[in-house]
Every structure is written in structure tokens, then in C-alpha cells.
Amino acid sequence: MKTRIRHYRKLRRFTQSDLADRIGTTAATVSRLETADMKVSMGWLQRFADVFNVQISDLIDEPGAPGRVPCLGEISRTGALLAVADDGSVVTLEAPAKDPIALRIGESIGPYCAGDVVIADRMAPEHAARALGRDCLVEVGGQASGFGRFVSSDDGRYFLVPPEPGAQARSLPTPDWIAPVVMLIRYF
Structure with a gap:
């Protein structure tokens, strides 16, 4: 199952190590969970949801869902495109909030x-x-x-x-x- 763990990690400006410390695992495990190289159980999803302060359903990727806009990369101060996102990154227009x-x-x-x-x-x-x-x-x-x-x-x-x-x-x-x-x- 593809998840939006990477999206929320970047939204919160956490490194994989920061996130690993918050959920009690390693950066390597976070990487594997982000890329679906490792099965993401409901237990893992709950741990991420608690750290990101979102619902578990927010972490499940739904391609083409309303409120999602493809993200092409980042813009520098000079206006240059710094990083071209080739990983299907999106900007979510949903509120990162429980209530x-x-x-x-x-x-x-x-x-x-x-x-x-x-x-x-x-x-x-x-x-x-x-x-x-x-x-x-x-x-x-x-x-x-x-x-x-x-x-x-x-x-x-x-x-x-x-x-x-x-x-x-x-x-x-x-x-x-x-x-x-x-x-x-x-x-x-």
C-alpha cells in the first residue's frame, strides 16, 4: 500500500532520523515504510498519525483525490527550480489537523x-x-x-x-x- 508518510514528514520539516526518534524506530525503517519496501500495518500508521497530528486515513494515498495538486519541486530565492520532484509528490490542500x-x-x-x-x-x-x-x-x-x-x-x-x-x-x-x-x- 502506498502511503503519504513522506509527504507529511516533509510538511513538518522532519528528517527521516527526526521522525524515527519520534516514533521509536530507525531512519532506515522510516525510509522503507515511506517507499513501501516494508508492509505498513495499522500500528505503524497510528504511530505516524499521532506524530503528524492527522487521521490514519490521511496517510493512505488516494491518487486523484480532490484537493491534491502535483508538486514539481522547490523554488529558490533567485526563482530557480531547485529540485525537480520525480516521485509523484503532491501538495495537499487538506488541513493537517484532527479537529x-x-x-x-x-x-x-x-x-x-x-x-x-x-x-x-x-x-x-x-x-x-x-x-x-x-x-x-x-x-x-x-x-x-x-x-x-x-x-x-x-x-x-x-x-x-x-x-x-x-x-x-x-x-x-x-x-x-x-x-x-x-x-x-x-x-x-
Whole structure:
């Protein structure tokens, strides 16, 4: 069975050794699983899904599936095509998230342009440490409370720093959920 393990590894910018360390195996085994030189069991798929924070079904290759665009390679700063992808690589337009939500940026703020769509991955408050230092949507008291950089203080309080330069950080009670941004879609 052909999988999308390599795709998600590259999307997360892991080397085969990085990924091997995270799932408790060797880089050689990761290579064999990526190239289908070794049978990929449901156990292996679950380990990869946990590391990539995706569903097992996201790891199973479905040629011609909607939302997949062939990837020709990488472009350098000079505009040169650096690496021609001859391995059937694709760019996935699916959100790399277990519980995705989307937000449309209404007006340009900080690094975001009006019309951008950000995809965020909702997580429970006990996983807040994984969201620290990332742009997030936060819900408190059953209502979406704001968007910005999610940070904490030495005394364990949470703050949301808006993306607009110079904006005042807001103190937050314990959130109902936190949704760090995992994908940005910008239309031209």
C-alpha cells in the first residue's frame, strides 16, 4: 500500500532520523515504510498519525483525490527550480489537523492579509503547552474570545497577544479550547 508518510514528514520539516526518534524506530525503517519496501500495518500508521497530528486515513494515498495538486519541486530565492520532484509528490490542500476550523481574515493585521484563510486545529486546554508561542483562536466561556499569539507567564496565566504590532496583550482565564494555526491559504 502506498502511503503519504513522506509527504507529511516533509510538511513538518522532519528528517527521516527526526521522525524515527519520534516514533521509536530507525531512519532506515522510516525510509522503507515511506517507499513501501516494508508492509505498513495499522500500528505503524497510528504511530505516524499521532506524530503528524492527522487521521490514519490521511496517510493512505488516494491518487486523484480532490484537493491534491502535483508538486514539481522547490523554488529558490533567485526563482530557480531547485529540485525537480520525480516521485509523484503532491501538495495537499487538506488541513493537517484532527479537529480543523477555518477563519477568514477580515482586514490586514500583522502578517495576515485581508482575505487570507487560516486553518486551526482545536485542542483541549490540557494540551495548551503545545500551542504556546503560536497564533491561535481561543474559546473561553463558550464563545470565541480572540485570535493572537498564545503565551503564558511564569505564574501559569495565559495571554493572547493580537497580531497587530503594538497591540495590548489580554489576560485569559483557562480556555475551553485552543486552536493553533496549522495552515495559511492566501489567494492572489
